[in-house]
Amino acid sequence: MSRPTGRVLTLLELLQSGGTRTVAELADRLGVEGRTVRRYVDHLIDLDVPVESVRGRYGGYRLAAGYRLPPLMFSEDEALAVLLGLVAGRRAGLTTTHRAASETASAKIRRVLPQHLARRLDTLLDTLAFTDEPGDVDTPDAEILLTVADAVRHRRPVSIRYSDRDGRRSERTLHAYGIVAHAGRWYVTGEDPRAGEDRTFRLDRIADARALPGSFEAPSGPDPAQRVLSGFATAAYRHEVTVRIHGTVEQIRARLPAGIAHLEEQELPAGQDASAERWRRVELRVERLDWLPPVLASLDRPFVIERPDELRDLVAALADRLASCARLA
Structure with missing residues (x-):
């Protein structure tokens, strides 16, 4: 690729980043004079790229709004970041109903990756593990x-x-x-x-x-995220659970975050450390109880189940299974 051609492509990349670029700024970035910038702009216009001239004190050049850009020019790090973002978004369910759009975007970027970078990406995806299996999540329009x-x-x-x-x-x-x-x-x-x-x-x-x-x-x-989490913790579900746990707020929140559990705050006597380990009441509203016994066990803190009785039975059954496994070992 000749140097003028390379600079024309660099000019296009600069304009694609958005906003109006002054002639002085473009000349400095390209290492050329202002009249050369104007000649490069004419080259883009000849290629049907709609570059607009903006007059005035803060004038310069910009791309026309809504223009369907030719293939973007990513660095290797940028291409890898975009592809990993698309993969993570699909796994997390954070896509729209046009899920095929993210898949076709991934395919287009991957097709133009240098071979050595494509191999490195394949290696990463082959060795990448997720803690949650992808589910059939309904996504918004x-x-x-x-x-x-x-x-x-x-x-x-x-x-x-x-x-x-x-x-x-x-x-x-x-x-x-x-x-x-x-x-x-x-x-x-x-x-x-x-x-x-x-x-x-x-x-x-x-x-x-x-x-x-x-x-x-x-x-x-509260900000919107806190409002949503608070709504989850107080919504009506099939089971209402109350547990007293002896520990710090951090220890309890490590397994029972604000999105699923309400931690009751109590007035403390003057001079008592609010962050110290003590008995704290935790309330949850859940559709199923079967996932709670392993979570409570993983806290590794003393706890007392106040309600429901069914949860006590499930915890006792888990304890019996663990004791039986320990005896077999």
Whole structure:
């Protein structure tokens, strides 16, 4: 590749990064004079790349909005970062319903990787393990996701058609505070003005979303992620569990994070260290109990089950199995 051709491609890469670039800035980055920059711009225009000239004190050159760019020029590190991000996003379920888009994007980037980098990527993916197996996670529609995001950004009410976990459908207005990705799902949290209270909705259960006129003021207080986690900890489920655990907040939260458990805070006598080990009451609302005995055992802290009795039976059964295995060893 000749040096002028290489500089024209470098100019395109600079313009692709967004914004308006001054002639002086481009000349400095390319190591040429201003008139040479203008000649390179003419080369791009001859190739049907719509470069716009911006006049004024802060003028320069930029690409036309909405232009479908030719293949982006990534460095090896950038290409690897994009591919790993796509792989991790698919595994975590954090994609849209157009899942094929991430797969075709991965294939396009991988096809143009240098052979040695492609081999290194294959080696990494072959040796990479995930702690969670990928599940059949329902993902949101891309257009709905973008519509809700725009409503959050501009503090505009949004009308949604929603189906709850029992399949009941409703149409409601939402003052959306933020979008949260948690445990492989997308959520939107905000106020339902008709009910006068905060609500959290799964984005994949929203069938339609459209912005409404008007605006609203976002409240102070917890950020959207904390609102979603607090909602999980207090939602209605099949089983209500109360356990007293002797330990620090950090020890308990290591196995029972805020997204699934509410840790009761108590007033302490003056001078007592709030971070010290002591008995703390933990409350959970869960659909199934079978996963809790191993979690409680992994805490390696004394605990007392206050309710339900069924959980006591499951813990006792786990203890019997472990004791039996120990005797066999």
